[in-house]
Amino acid sequence: MTAPPTEVSSSAAGGPRRALYDEPEEGLPPPPEPEPDPAEPPVSGQWLPKPDATRVIVVANQKGGVGKTTTAVNLAAALAAGNLSVLVVDLDPQGNASTALGIEHEPGTAGTYDVLMGEHTIAQDAQRSPEPGELWVLPSTVDLAGSEIELVNTPGRERRLALALDEFMESNEMDYIIIDCPPSLGLLTLNALVAARELLIPIQCEYYALEGVAQLINTINLVTGELNDNLVLSTVLLTMFDARTRLAGQIVDEVREYFPEQTLPVVIPRSVRISEAPSYGQTVLSYSPDSAGAKAYQNAAAEIARRGSKETL
16 A cells, blocks of 8 residues: 655745655556557647637536546646647636636635626636646636525526626637536536536546446436537546556446547546646646656547547537
């Protein structure tokens, strides 16, 4: 069993306190990668193909600790680095996506809460991320935690985000809008499912990996039947993969059997660099661009962009 992390003080350079682990990332084997298309040049270092229309993707999984926010921010950063315009909507009151993308979100900061309350527009509150490329963030604050109660008696409460995004897209051209949800199936997540056109589910390669996925699928079926006929499950991404364990391989096989078309060929490795990056207000692509985790997210983003350029979802 891996020893618990040991917290150490910040370095002389003034970095934040962080945890050091006794297992270096380099000990993990590289994740499997999709077969390259011989008709196309390698994606690494290349611009990614633009979609025919704005792709609105919600990243959701009611089970916590599956790498949901990590996936949302790192895919967004990888897409933006590929010369695509990206907006990240932070719909989690914890504001972890805002933190990872270098956006201030102290209480009172204008953002998702004000948009859902109808007080501001997305264009007013979106902030440019310091990450490379055209990457924008609609930040979240703790104020968002009370929105579900405040909106409970509001007519059309589940469509607040959809209406705000429709208004935003009328005058702002974005290639991707990625919505990061809280680990629950409450009103905030429902708003995201109604506003999105695609669903991306991150599933960790650990025991109980599919726990909660069945309930999420049931919710999706209800949403598509009543509120959003355009929502499809387009992508499943396996996260926290450790090739040294037999269990991880078994879960990969099980998920790919259950979601054969949606599961990406790329898997995200369990990585110290990925875990450390948010404490510096960065994605792993900026914090450790040569790490296995950064390369895995780049490959995953490239595959998502490739799929979106060749078919209408």
